[in-house]
Amino acid sequence: MGRSLCCDKLGIKKGPWTPEEDIVLVSYVQKHGPGNWRSVPANTGLMRCSKSCRLRWTNYLRPGIKRGNFTPHEEGLIVHLQSMLGNKWAAIASYLPQRTDNDIKNYWNTHLKKKIGKNQAEDVCHELVSRYCNTDQIGNPDVSTLPASNLSSTTYASSAENISRLLVGWTRSSGNQVKVDQGSCRSVFNQEFTTCTLPLKEPTSFALQESSSEAPFPFHDDENLRLETEHQPLTVLENWLLDEAVGQVDIATGLCLDGMY
DNA sequence: AACTTGCGCAACCGCCAGTCG
DNA sequence: GCGACTGGCGGTTGCGCAAGT
Secondary structure, eight states: OOOOOGGGSTTOOOSSOOHHHHHHHHHHHHHHOSOOTTHHHHHHOOSSOHHHHHHHIIIIISTTOOOSOOOHHHHHHHHHHHHHHOSOHHHHHTTSTTSOHHHHHHHIIIIIHHHSOHHHHHHHHHHHHHHHOEEOTTSOEEGGGSOOOOOOSHHHHHHHHHHHHHHTTOOOOSSEEEEEETTEEEEEETTEEEEEEOOOSSGGGSOOOTTOSBOOOSSOTTSOOOOOTTSOHHHHHHHHHHHTTOOOBOTTTOOBOTTOO
16 A cells, blocks of 8 residues: 555545635745745644645635636637647646646637547648747747747746757658648649648638738648658648637637737 | 426546656 | 655646536
8 A cells, every 4th residue: 555645634625625725725835935835734733734725725715826818819728738738737737827727628628628539630730840940050949939828937947948958859741842822722742732721711810911812821842741652741730720610710820819919 | 387308518437657765 | 765745747636517418
């Protein structure tokens, strides 16, 4: 038998936190700062284990937490990061500082996983990665171009560093190009054109720059893009745009504009 | 109105890694 | 080096509520 868990101790309360308990915990943390959770139950009289106190603080009471609906931008970012990092919710959360890893995990499990099939999500996100990230000299995405903000805390900073290391392994292979025309798109795989129609209901709602027939993709003929040749990536993109009800997408960056236009 | 079903989310569980004596 | 302890993380559970019948 392993050692007993703290929450197995007699008298330890489980279940939802009451407002009174929240007040006690917040008051204590405001006075002493987060950390040393072991001492929290002992010094506050809370009949909760230290782990429960820490979780309650980090997932619910911590200042700056944004609750409520996820924006299309956040949604896209989660999908994108999940495809690169897998279920590393803490790492993903480091790029959405106002969201907790628990929130992101819940949102993924209850919304995004259903919306986007596994393979589809992967492909969509490869598309998004191409647009979110600048690349370094050898084609690796530059994580610094991701909208990671407010990385000043040590936890978030170290997570961001971990992501940077993970991203090093993500490289682009050569030989594929993609071009987009307004209302339709075509992809080129190893010199072979495959065309898939993009039946935009309202093409003008997308932020096509200028009046050029070619959207300003962030990569050009002389750049390389990793795409699985057995897929129709832009068909996936099409589904993304139509099914996810993303109102406006900047084709150049892949960013959901979320009412910016 | 009563009951059932499905969903969202807060909280718990178990494992792991780091630290300390 | 070793074991105890703590904090962090990802997976899972179960309660409460809304929607459907």
